């Protein structure tokens with residue numbers, strides 16, 4: 346269901362031409378904007394209604410006046426700041442950069458995780474491997490490397506991951522618990538945040554978190570001592586190993602931002618295995634950020650760009666789904682969709698699925 350808005354070219358010619366130039370200097374303006382933020386220059390402008398001089402920007406940022414002018418003039422011609430009689434102030438774009446938490450999370454993620462690796466995009470597209478990942482470490486996928494990232498890289502990766510899914514968890518709970526599940530398996534449960542929400546929401550439910558062994562070890566550390574943690578079990582597994590069998594007997598199998606980590610054929614295989622883990626009448630809940638089910642074009646944009654991270658940094662072969670592809674995978678795994686709820690958190694859609702009843 347890719348929106349009709351992508352059919353027509355709506356931009357006036359001059360804006361289109363300017364955007365082309367912005368793209369050509371994309372890496373430069375990204376870094377300039379990031380430094381304007383990290384050195385507190387945007388914040389200083391926000392707090393000073395009459396604007397600031399380059400000397401004041403230099404003093405605040407601890408940079409030379411030369412450096413401050415470089416940043417300010419780049420920002421001015423980009424459009425994040427305005428100029429009036431020797432003083433610089435924030436434009437609406439500058440305000441949005443400062444005020445929108447999603448922009449902050451995306452910038453940190455792009456700088457600390459993606460920036461250097463993106464140089465290898467073309468190689469990754471050709472080889473089907475995440476060729477940029479070598480910039481971070483010697484792993485086959487980023488998921489194996491998560492426990493070994495630097496603290497700052499971890500903060501940015503988990504900040505990005507949690508920002509998107511955390512915002513949707515609370516809204517998903519009543520939908521998942523409407524069927525009164527007593528056993529839930531969270532595949533790709535990461536640091537156990539959803540599992541913790543479940544055991545707080547329902548005093549009887551038990552949750553198994555299945556994830557890579559390094560991840561479930563981190564999950565154990567993060568949940569230890571929290572109320573309800575004794576009802577969370579860990580199952581360390583590489584879902585791609587082909588030999589590990591998932592545990593079974595679950596009323597609900599939950600997968601949040603998990604299937605987008607795998608190729609098309611792997612997704613179908615994982616869904617089949619998830620279905621085999623269900624008790625009769627059980628449900629599979631898939632929570633994904635489907636890029637063409639978004640209300641706002643900025644969200645569609647962010648998600649489609651995140652697909653490129655999967656190509657270059659994560660695993661080389663997965664992406665943020667469009668609705669048609671995800672529907673096709675669900676169907677190919679012998680499942681049918683009972684309901685889809687859009688608009689959870691910032692950008693999530695929740696698919697409730699069950700094994701399809703064969704035609705009589």
Ligand SMILES: C[S@@+](CC[C@H](N)C(=O)[O-])C[C@H]1O[C@@H](n2cnc3c(N)ncnc32)[C@H](O)[C@@H]1O
Pocket residue numbers: 488506507510511532533534535536555556557560582583584585600601602603606
């Ligand atoms: C994008 S995170 C999603 C985490 C969490 N479910 C959420 O919604 O925030 C994907 C998770 O899948 C796990 N994962 C990736 N590849 C895996 C594999 N081959 N086997 C098991 N888990 C894997 C990662 O370790 C990570 O915890």
